[in-house]
Amino acid sequence: MRAEELLKTMVQSFFIITTGIIISMYVFCLIFYPDASFSLDDIGRILLMALAGDLPHVIFLSRRELNKMQMLIRKIIHLIVLSAVLLYFASLWDWVSLHSSKEVAVFLSSVLVVYVAVFLATHYRDKKLTDKMNERLNEHYHS
Amino acid sequence: MKIVMEEPPEGEEEQIIIRCRRMTPELLRALALLKAQDTLIAYDGNEIHRLRPDGIYYIDTVDNKTFIYLKDKVYESKQKLYELENSLANSDFLRVSKSVILNLRKIKSLSPALSGRFEALLDNGEKVIISRQYMGDLKKRLGI
Numbered sequence: 001m002r003a004e005e006l007l008k009t010m011v012q013s014f015f016i017i018t019t020g021i022i023i024s025m026y027v028f029c030l031i032f033y034p035d036a037s038f039s040l041d042d043i044g045r046i047l048l049m050a051l052a053g054d055l056p057h058v059i060f061l062s063r064r065e066l067n068k069m070q071m072l073i074r075k076i077i078h079l080i081v082l083s084a085v086l087l088y089f090a091s092l093w094d095w096v097s098l099h100s101s102k103e104v105a106v107f108l109s110s111v112l113v114v115y116v117a118v119f120l121a122t123h124y125r126d127k128k129l130t131d132k133m134n135e136r137l138n139e140h141y142h143s
Numbered sequence: 144m145k146i147v148m149e150e151p152p153e154g155e156e157e158q159i160i161i162r163c164r165r166m167t168p169e170l171l172r173a174l175a176l177l178k179a180q181d182t183l184i185a186y187d188g189n190e191i192h193r194l195r196p197d198g199i200y201y202i203d204t205v206d207n208k209t210f211i212y213l214k215d216k217v218y219e220s221k222q223k224l225y226e227l228e229n230s231l232a233n234s235d236f237l238r239v240s241k242s243v244i245l246n247l248r249k250i251k252s253l254s255p256a257l258s259g260r261f262e263a264l265l266d267n268g269e270k271v272i273i274s275r276q277y278m279g280d281l282k283k284r285l286g287i
Contacts, residue, residue, distance in 0.1 A: 002241060005276055009258070060258070065240050065272035071257040126255035129287075133253050133261075136285035141235070141248045 006061055010054045016118055018050040021086075024110035025095070031106060042093075049089045056081040075119070083111050144169075183230065185211050185218030192218060196234055200265055202227055202244040214267045237284055239263070240274035247284065 025046070029036045059078045060066070066074065087107060090096040096107045151157055163170060182193040200212045202224065209220040209227065220227065228236070228244055235248045249265045256262040259275040273281060 002276075005274065064242065065260070065274055067270070067272060068256050068262060071260075075257065122259065123255055123257075126259065126261070130253045130255055130261060132287055133281070133285055136287060137247070137250055137253065140285060141250070 002063075003061070006057060009060070010057050013057060014050050014054050017053040018046060020111070020114035020118075021046050021049055021053075024107070024114060027110055028096075028103075028106060032103060045089070045093050049086060052085050052089055053082055056085060079112070079115055082115070083108055086111055183211065183220065183222075183227065185220050187216075187218050194218065196231060196236070196246070197248070199236075199246055200249045200267060200269065201246060201271055202236075204242045212269070237277075237280060239277050239281065240272060241276075243271055245271055245273075247281075 056078050059074050059081065060071075062070075087096065087098075087104070090107060091098045096103050098104060161170065161174075182195055183199070185192050185194050194211060194213070198213055200214065202220070203210050203212065204224045209222060209224055211218045211220050222230075224242065224244065228238055231244065236244050236246055239245045245263060249267070250263045251266045252264050253273070254262050254264070256272055259278070261273040261278065261281075263271045263273055265271065
């Protein structure tokens with residue numbers, strides 16, 4: 001992925017991560033802190049966290065187009081780094097206690113669920129598009 | 144020699160008709176020049192080849208060098224990728240990433256390649272990645 005493409009992806013991902021954090025926080029607080037309330041600072045922290053979560057995208061930076069396997073390996077590395085970054089900020093602001101393995105597990109599971117959901121949704125959309133493109137390719141070039 | 148130029152009626156194919164009693168060296172040179180428009184000059188070591196576009200699978204640049212890939216052979220071109228792209232405009236070729244021009248007629252099938260990119264499986268078994276940046280052009284070419 002080249003720099004300009006990466007920048008576009010990062011802008012798009014910022015909004016996906018922000019939404020993901022809000023969903024995760026909602027589920028997390030429903031389980032552990034049902035009476036929790038959020039301040040203006042917390043909203044700023046969510047945005048800051050999303051920005052920090054965007055940075056690991058540099059993992060995809062490459063001069064040449066990555067093949068499927070290379071991309072899959074970088075996706076896995078990205079997920080690990082992203083989880084670490086988000087967990088760091090969540091513990092920094094006392095949203096998650098690193099001493100509670102249950103809280104850490106639920107937090108990381110939320111990140112994983114959002115990541116996999118976005119991955120599957122994108123794949124499903126792309127699969128539908130390729131089916132259409134293959135159909136057109138056959139009509140235009142192989143009929 | 145008289146040169147006559149006529150405008151063909153709308154919808155009729157453009158053509159060059161040569162009316163002569165015999166082929167002179169000048170005419171042969173002119174014919175060779177016209178035919179050369181249809182081919183690309185490529186190199187295999189010290190050998191120079193003329194390649195017909197319909198036999199080309201894709202054109203790739205690596206470290207500022209341009210390579211032309213046929214079914215099972217690779218040639219080097221002295222031309223830049225954008226120059227070849229211009230030469231092959233209005234044909235079955237399409238730029239699919241910063242470094243690749245692909246012959247759409249050689250695609251066997253397409254599949255998703257993660258992160259909004261796609262992979263083209265060519266009929267010689269090779270795989271070429273289509274960058275997300277160029278997907279719009281491909282969709283337009285396929286009428287989607």
